[in-house]
Amino acid sequence: MPSLKDLIRSITPPAILKIYRGRKNSPHTGMWHGNYPSWQQAAALCDGYDDKLILEKCKNALLQVKNGEAAYERDSVVFDEVQYSEPLIAALQNIASANGKLCVLDFGGSLGSTYFQNAGHLKHAENLQWCIVEQGHFVECGKEYFASGQLKFYASVEECMQEQKPDALLLSSVLQYLPEPYLWIKKLIALNIPDIIIDRTSFIQSPAVSRITVQNVPPEIYEASYPCWFFNEQEFLDAFSGTYRIEVDFDSFADPAQTSDDGLKMYWKGYVLKHRN
Template sequence: MHYLIKQFIPPIFKTLYWFSFKYGWKGDYESFDAANKHAKGYNAQEILEKIKETTRKVVSGEVAYERDGIVYDTPKMNFSMLSTLLMVAAKQNNKLTVLDFGGSLGTTYNHKRNYLQSLSQLQWCIVEQPNYVEAGRKEFEHERLHFYYSLEECLQYHQPDIIIFSGVIQYIEKTYELLDQIRMSGVKYLYIDYIAFNDEDRDRIAIQHVPPEFYGTPASYTCWFYSKPKFYQYMKQHFNLVYDFIADPDKYYIQLKPFNYEGQLWELKSN
């Protein structure tokens, strides 16, 4: 009977339960500091330990893919990102250096590495929080995969062809200051996906509450819902929009207000 009842419940009710009523995105805070007083943050040690565990399984070949502490037998392919990486590499004589901002312990690298085997040279650099950098250098770093504490440190050793923000940029408090640093670095391409926008003409600060299924414990962290006109206005001053896209066709909700995750590829304007 329970199974039959579930079949008659529209999917939207399950989505609203998980991502609006119980978990998901809530609040409208004046500042990151105000929201951080109520959020646990991404740097909690138990989250790192869960991600170390799932990353080990990917590296050993036990599972095909991990993301946010969950393992998958069949990874979902991000064709937009893969085609972009191959396009950029083709323009660099089949060589590619990636700066993966907030790339965990190598989630995206491990997902894409088998599809980039034909490249004559691949360097994948991850900029992360200190405890992730320490764990990455200790256990997962190798001749192609590197971990750095900051954009500035990475640029001392590499000149990236492209910077990736995959489901990351909205968690960075001083987003526009970082984007200023990126445009001044001279990196030609900036790929952003899984970015959410506010449907009002202002940036909104909320807290994302994550179900324990992801990390084995409830988690929460502060995030932006950017004003899309404001964000695009800034970007178009310094970058050309190559293309934009819907990163995830599913609808999500911030307290009953629907949104989609989106993405873009930007190319730095010539001086």
């Protein structure tokens, strides 16, 4: 796992792995365990992962979508039917309509899963630019196999912001995989992007405080385990409230709720946030 020093050196997402949480209608039982006092202690119990294998699986799955051999890819798994987040689509369409264009900064967006999932619903958006900020090896792969006039790849937020002026920041299944998520939230808020769309983010039933668990990836996907946050929802929202207001909140389209080891509800939600200025 990357060190905190490495994480805060620049606004570049570390090891952002949008892990597949089971096929459609799966209860996801047994994938998250524990309540660890620190990220480091949880990481010490994890097996880690082969990021080259993950990249290859993501690339091959998304190439099937690009080539018309599969309808949809999520977290390196292909599906015969596209699964949509209706609130995400509505938010993107509204932003495009209000601005006369749409530029999305997709932080930790892999090789373009969300872009390919939703591009058909955004074909009427003028000057669509989808900008993914990812790890270096994902960026190299993305530029080689998937980049287009609309889909761009950047190794840091700074690099993206030098070339683009995003209308929306997309944070989908990413914040819970950062060792210091609130530090990253502070950095991302400072960009003053007009809209923030948060999707597929994990929470623990209140009044429990935010906790760190160990997530075990199903072996049919790949062998790996690593830390994952479950946030206290109010604490999470308070981190944004000084600069952004909530326009919409919604349940995740892909992640059914489950129960923690100590009997608390674990659930995934999303929000559309609007800058207060």
